[in-house]
Amino acid sequence: MxxxxxxxxxxxxxxxxxxxxxxxxxxxxxxxxxxxxxxxxxxxxxxxxxxxxxxxxxxxxxxxxxxxxxxxxxxxxxxxxxxxxxxxxxxxxxxxxxxxxxxxxxxxxxxxxxxxxxxxxxxxxxxxxxxxxxxxxxxxxxxxxxxxxxxxxFEPSFYNLDLDEIEQFKKNYGLLGKPIVYLGDCQKAKGVTKSYEALKGIDVYLVTSGKQGVKIPAKNLELGYEDYLKLLSASFLVVTMSQFPEGWCRTTHEAMLLKKPVVGSGRGGMRELLEGGHQIICDDFNSLKEKVKYLLDHPQEQKRVGEAGFNFAKNFxxxxxxxxxxxxxxxxxxxxxx
CATH class of the missing domain: 3.40.50.2000 (Glycogen Phosphorylase B;)
Structure with a gap:
């Protein structure tokens, strides 16, 4: 009928x-x-x-x-x-x-x-x-x-950001001089507490965003959506170590659209996204530091993984x-x- x-x-x-x-x-x-x-x-x-x-x-x-x-x-x-x-x-x-x-x-x-x-x-x-x-x-x-x-x-063309604006963003928030590793939304469920503990000895800026749901020494920025995208684009890589079964994980997808490599837990639907985009799956926090340091020490691999992610993410x-x-x-x- x-x-x-x-x-x-x-x-x-x-x-x-x-x-x-x-x-x-x-x-x-x-x-x-x-x-x-x-x-x-x-x-x-x-x-x-x-x-x-x-x-x-x-x-x-x-x-x-x-x-x-x-x-x-x-x-x-x-x-x-x-x-x-x-x-x-x-x-x-x-x-x-x-x-x-x-x-x-x-x-x-x-x-x-x-x-x-x-x-x-x-x-x-x-x-x-x-x-x-x-x-x-x-x-x-x-x-x-x-x-x-x-x-x-997603509209892929929306993620073409101006490089000068990204540099200005880094300057505005004191993020010049060393790589930025974005840890995700500042919530315990997103794994930021354990991610910080695993990575705190590396000479990088560890950054979270959004309302501060947990207090960790990482730099937390409460940003509008456009500045949030600038933060992702300014990052050397993105970590999404969610501790619950995700539906998909938009942060991971947005990072891939910005050609940023992602190291993620692959919990729930996130695994499909990471595998499809040939990103790096980290099943436990004990190996997170090793995977992050590898990308930091191999910029060509960082670029290759970023390109692979973009080629998959742009189809959605x-x-x-x-x-x-x-x-x-x-x-x-x-x-x-x-």
Missing amino acids: QQELKKILISTYKPTKGRGGFTYATTLKEALSQHFQVDSLNLSPENKLPLYFKIPKILTNLWESSSVKSYDIVIRDLDSCLLLNKKPTKTIAIIHHIDYSFASLLVKFVFFFLTPLILRNLREVDAIVVVSKYWQRYFEKRGYRNVHLIYNG TAEKFKNDWLKLLFRVCGNKIE
């Missing part, structure tokens, strides 16, 4: 600006807004109150979003799949990863009970979208149907992202693409 597709709601629990899930949802809204009316709903209030003060409002927003009947399709992230819309509204779930091991004790406690309910609801949705083969296999092995792989989308275009989503939407609604 065909259903005319006009209005879409993208419902997320708490997208954090700059993180992969936020960027994916933002890119999706921009792409689909060219064809449909697309609205967004953030279930969690945008204030600094503790989580337990937000819970009533979160539940109210979740209930209201699941009761709305004016949308043809509701696209939900993992946490907002706790409640689903009734038919004829179609539901698509976007799953980046499932992991609460580095969350607060309250979040761990809450989702210990909620996760089984969410996973049960995922069997009822019209489609599950994952962002890597790792998570595609995860759901298919557990008997889930209608699992669709739609990778992150924003246009393909949009087209893959349009095909899925029309399939879910029973329409044909004109």
Whole structure:
């Protein structure tokens, strides 16, 4: 049965600006807004109150979003799949990863009970979208149907940065005179604490970015997106030693688009990205220093690995992202693409 597709709601629990899930949802809204009316709903209030003060409002927003009947399709992230819309509204779930091991004790406690309910609801949705083969296999092995792989989308031309601006960036932040090794988003889950401990004896600038979730002696910069890309481009190499199963890892992908070699843990979907781009997989922190020093001591190898990464990463275009989503939407609604 065909259903005319006009209005879409993208419902997320708490997208954090700059993180992969936020960027994916933002890119999706921009792409689909060219064809449909697309609205967004953030279930969690945008204030600094503790989580337990937000819970009533979160539940109210979740209930209201699941009761709305004016949308043809509701696209939900993992946490907002706790409640689903009734038919004829179609539901698509976007799953980046499932992991609460580095969350607060309250979040761990809450989702210990909620996760089984969410996973049960995922069997009822019209489609599950994952962002890597790792998570595609995860759901298919557990008997889930209608699992669709739609990778992150990037516009490669956006990553052509001006060399003079990069040099000025280094000067502005006191990063001249020796190589920069970027350790990633300053969060424990991203492995920055252990990465710093492994690399602290090397004569380089060890740099993290974003809100400082853990206190380590590395230089941490809170940057806008353009300056964040300048930091990546200014780096000699990038380390992404995530300690949880990633959905994909946009930092790794962006570094590859900037022709920077990546040494990464390969956890979750990140392994597909590293292997596809012929980057360096580091399975444990004990060997991290050796792998980083090898690239530092062999600039030709650093250049070769950077070029290999770019040649793979450039294939994940924003246009393909949009087209893959349009095909899925029309399939879910029973329409044909004109």
